[in-house]
Amino acid sequence: MTTSFLAADKLHYVVGETTRLNILQDVSLQVREHEFVCIVGASGCGKTTLLRLLGGLLQPTQGSVTFRDKPVTEPDRALAIVFQDYAKALLPWRTVAGNVELALESRRVPRGERGEIIHRLLGQVGLADRADAFPVQLSGGMQQRLQIARCLAQSPQVLLMDEPFGALDAMTRQSLQDEVSRLSAASGTTVVFVTHDLEEAIYLGDRVIAMESRPGRIGEVVDVDIPRPRNQLTTREHPRFLELRHHLFNLLPTGH
Amino acid sequence: MPRALKGALLPIGLMLLWELCARSGFIVAESMSNPTAIAHAAWATVLDGSLLKATRETFGAALAGMALGASLGIVCGIAFGLWRLLAALMRLSTEALRPIPSVALIPLALLIYGYGFRMEIAVVAFASFWPLLIITENAVRGIEPRLIEVSRALGFGVVDRVIKIVLPAALPRVFVGLRLAAAVSLVVAVTVEITANPIGLGYALIVAQESMKPDRMFVFLIWIGFLGWLVNAVLLRAQQRWFGRMGNWAEHGR
Numbered sequence: 001m002t003t004s005f006l007a008a009d010k011l012h013y014v015v016g017e018t019t020r021l022n023i024l025q026d027v028s029l030q031v032r033e034h035e036f037v038c039i040v041g042a043s044g045c046g047k048t049t050l051l052r053l054l055g056g057l058l059q060p061t062q063g064s065v066t067f068r069d070k071p072v073t074e075p076d077r078a079l080a081i082v083f084q085d086y087a088k089a090l091l092p093w094r095t096v097a098g099n100v101e102l103a104l105e106s107r108r109v110p111r112g113e114r115g116e117i118i119h120r121l122l123g124q125v126g127l128a129d130r131a132d133a134f135p136v137q138l139s140g141g142m143q144q145r146l147q148i149a150r151c152l153a154q155s156p157q158v159l160l161m162d163e164p165f166g167a168l169d170a171m172t173r174q175s176l177q178d179e180v181s182r183l184s185a186a187s188g189t190t191v192v193f194v195t196h197d198l199e200e201a202i203y204l205g206d207r208v209i210a211m212e213s214r215p216g217r218i219g220e221v222v223d224v225d226i227p228r229p230r231n232q233l234t235t236r237e238h239p240r241f242l243e244l245r246h247h248l249f250n251l252l253p254t255g256h
Numbered sequence: 257m258p259r260a261l262k263g264a265l266l267p268i269g270l271m272l273l274w275e276l277c278a279r280s281g282f283i284v285a286e287s288m289s290n291p292t293a294i295a296h297a298a299w300a301t302v303l304d305g306s307l308l309k310a311t312r313e314t315f316g317a318a319l320a321g322m323a324l325g326a327s328l329g330i331v332c333g334i335a336f337g338l339w340r341l342l343a344a345l346m347r348l349s350t351e352a353l354r355p356i357p358s359v360a361l362i363p364l365a366l367l368i369y370g371y372g373f374r375m376e377i378a379v380v381a382f383a384s385f386w387p388l389l390i391i392t393e394n395a396v397r398g399i400e401p402r403l404i405e406v407s408r409a410l411g412f413g414v415v416d417r418v419i420k421i422v423l424p425a426a427l428p429r430v431f432v433g434l435r436l437a438a439a440v441s442l443v444v445a446v447t448v449e450i451t452a453n454p455i456g457l458g459y460a461l462i463v464a465q466e467s468m469k470p471d472r473m474f475v476f477l478i479w480i481g482f483l484g485w486l487v488n489a490v491l492l493r494a495q496q497r498w499f500g501r502m503g504n505w506a507e508h509g510r
Contacts, residue, residue, distance in 0.1 A: 057405055075409045088402040093424045102420065106410035154410065 003069050005190065006031040006054065006079075006158055012062035013049055022215035023049050027063075029209060029218065031158070036184055036191045038205035040198055042252060046216025047194045048084075048162055054192060055081045055160045067158075077106065080156035084163040086144040090135040096122065096146055097131040103153035121149045124183060141172035148180070158190045166196070174232050177204060181230065198252065202226075202244050203235060210251050219251055289470040294478070297471035306460065307479065314456035315483075317373050318445040321380025326437050329385040330430060333392025334418060337426075343393065350389070358383035358444050362452050373455070376448045383444040384437035391433035395426035428499045435491045442484050457483075 013024040024046045031037050041047045052058045054065055056075040065072040067079065075081075083089040090099050100118045109117065122128045125145040135143055144164060151159060161180070165173040181204060184191045195201050201208045205224050212219040226240050235241055271291045277283045278290030289297075301307035336343040361379050369375035399422060407421045423430075449458025457476050464473035 055409065057408065075411060077409075077411050081405075081409050083402060083405075085402060088400050089406055091403065091406075091421070091424070093427075102406075103410060105416075105420070106412060 004030055004066065005033045005068065006192070007066050008050070008054060008063070009066065010063040011050070011053060011060045011065070013046070013053065013058070014061040024053075024060075025215035025217050027216065027218055029221075031190060031192055033157075033190055034188050036181075036193065036204060036206045037209060038193045038195060038201035038207070039209045039211060040195055040201040040248070040252070041211030041216070041219075042213055043196055045211045045213040047196075047211050049216065050211075051081070051160050051162050051192065051194050055079050057081065077154045078157045080151035080154045080159050082144075082147055082151050082159060082161040082164045084166055086140070086147045086164075086167075087135070089147055090143060090150075092135055094134075095131065096127055096133050096135070096138070099135065099146055100150050100153045103150045107154065117153065121152050124152070125149045125179065139172075141168055141176060144168065144176065145179075148183075152183070152187075152189075156189065158192065159184065161191060161193045163195055164193075165200070173200075178232065180204070181228075185228065198245060198248055199236065202241055202248070203230060203232075208244070208248065210248055212251075220248070222248065287470055289474055293471040294474045297469070298475045298479075301472065301475055307475070310455075310457045310460040310476070311479070311483070313373075314442075314445050314449065314458065317376040317448075317456065318380055318441040320373070321377040321445065322384045322437055322441040324377065325381035325384035325441075326388045326434060328381070329388025329433075329437075330392050332385075333389045333430075334396055334422060334426070336389070337393045337396025338418075338422065354386055359447050359451065362448055365448075366452055371453055376445060376453050376455070379448050380441045380444050384441045387436040387440065388430065388433045391436070392426060392430050395429035396422055398429075399425045428495075431491075431495050431499070435488060435495070438487050438491060439484060442480075442487065446480060 007028075007030050009028055011024050011027040012022070015021050015023055027046075027050060029037075039047050039050065049058065053060055054072070056065070056072040056079065059073065067076065072079070091102060094102065097118050100121055101114055104114045104117060118131070119128065122131055125148055127142060127145055127149065130138065130142065135146065138146065148159075148164070159180075164180075165176050168176065177200065180191070180193075183189070191204075193201070193204055202224055207221060207223055209221050210219040211217065222244060224240075224244060226235060226238055274283075274288075275291045278288065298307075332346075336346060358379055361382055362375075365375035365378045369378060403421050403425055404417075407417045412420065445456065446458040446461075449456040450462050451458075453459065457480050461473055461476045461480075464470075464476060
């Protein structure tokens with residue numbers, strides 16, 4: 001038997017005691033190492049819940065999440081979670097550098113080594129010159145970059161991203177898509193990326209998992225066999241891109 | 257500056273009127289004194305060191321009491337805010353103790369500690385415990401849940417979580433509680449001195465009254481008012497300075 005990387009096995013997630021509401025029903029999936037998996041679905045289909053289960057922030061009613069064959073019963077620094085509401089996930093009393101340092105403190109990186117790591121990570125997300133600013137002084141795109149830098153400072157094996165660019169304008173979103181693509185390719189970090197934007201899912205993913213709603217379950221899984229590196233203009237005009245978009249579009253309910 | 261000047265017009269006018277009334281015999285100088293006599297008395301209390309001594313005693317007791325009560329209040333507030341079960345277990349006890357006016361504890365404090373700093377510190381501590389308990393507990397409850405998740409995701413233990421996330425997140429509101437407690441502790445310290453404890457500004461006030469020295473009494477009265485204003489002004493300034501630049505994170509978010 002081959003060891004699995006990150007896996008969900010027959011997850012059920014139910015809320016409410018009297019009126020039980022099925023959020024997720026029988027969700028199983030396998031994420032391979034170094035893979036970029038996109039989970040796409042309408043709002044309310046349970047995709048965020050699935051991500052939180054994968055990250056150990058929630059525990060399933062039934063079934064299990066395993067990471068390298070060990071059950072995930074609580075958050076693990078190897079699984080970094082990038083929240084959608086970046087403004088709330090940053091520490092407003094710490095500078096940009098201080099926010100990145102938080103993750104280094106959690107790893108007990110010696111004080112003397114932190115400066116260099118912070119500088120390198122901020123450079124990777126294009127915030128090197130804003131190290132002394134406070135989060136409130138940054139634009140939305142920069143705040144999300146900062147959160148990504150902090151997650152990278154955890155030196156994670158998996159980035160779990162919950163609609164990370166949902167609140168950003170189109171231009172910023174595109175440049176961040178390319179940055180995350182580049183960062184994950186360069187570092188070999190596995191990414192599980194939740195979005196409601198079908199095109200974003202196809203553009204970024206090696207694989208797209210389409211979810212169905214009420215109760216949330218896996219609808220279809222498609223491989224995105226479009227060459228990398230991808231390009232905002234040519235990839236989106238690639239015949240295979242359009243074909244996948246058509247195919248998945250019909251699968252997802254209205255709203256997309 | 258012109259605005260501060262405008263604000264000073266009324267008090268200066270009243271002082272002049274007071275002086276005028278006292279000199280013309282319109283009010284009896286034996287009970288109300290007059291500004292010139294008060295100024296002379298003030299100088300006398302500075303020269304004989306009694307003002308400084310009384311101020312040190314009152315401030316010392318108020319500060320020590322507040323440090324004790326406030327830190328206990330913050331610790332309990334954080335604990336109650338983080339653990340609902342603990343808060344529920346303590347709810348009845350705190351609700352029963354809280355309505356007791358702190359000055360009603362003066363007889364008890366006297367029985368336990370006798371006259372002196374310790375009884376005054378105990379009463380002040382009781383008084384300044386409550387605002388910090390309540391404000392800190394609410395502040396901790398109101399912390400952005402996402403921040404708690406961030407600390408879980410990073411695998412921080414309880415101590416790190418409190419030091420790195422909970423305390424700083426609650427700090428702007430805790431500081432408001434400290435300002436409240438500072439005002440309360442000064443009031444309570446002076447009250448304890450007036451009613452029971454023979455030290456400090458409150459006692460100086462009562463001695464001046466009993467020895468029929470209204471000018472001296474007014475010196476201490478005005479001085480106490482000035483100290484209260486000064487303490488609040490200093491803390492307000494500190495608050496703006498420390499929490500102004502980063503945006504006051506206690507106000508937004510939730």
